[in-house]
Amino acid sequence: MLLREATARLTQSELANIGAGEVAYVRKMHSEEVSRCFPEAPDIDPSVDLWALFGADGTPILLTDNRSSTFYKAAEDELKTVSLH
Template sequence: MQMKQVPAALSLSDLAHLGDGEVAYIRKISATDVGRCFPEAPELDPDIDLWALFGADGTPILLTDNRSSTFFKAAEDQLKTVTVH
């Protein structure tokens, strides 16, 4: 990943698009939050462990019950990943 020169002051829009197409984050997500992030997903068992991959701007990319799948999808899309707690 090439480092880009960042302006001294970033607008909210600039900040929202920082890392677009280059960085994604992975986080555990509860079944109750799935509808907010993935509205097309069916109702899920609340006891299932779910993982989501999001673009740097928060765009949902993948929902899975297998954490490793998020890393494989990110690598397939040539995205650097970070984990958010």
């Protein structure tokens, strides 16, 4: 008897919503990237190290110069964090 391999198919919308409201990711950012993700942010000195917290779907949550602040905000919002390199 042959067993068929089950293939899970997710729609683009379902894939985008995996982890929504539960997972956030932390990423180091360069000042030139800020305006793309945080259009309201003022010009930032390129020598400043920046850290951003994003929702699982890529929604920007927080921009800071203090990495610890991203984890504090995630914990405050009851989000599990992952880091992107």
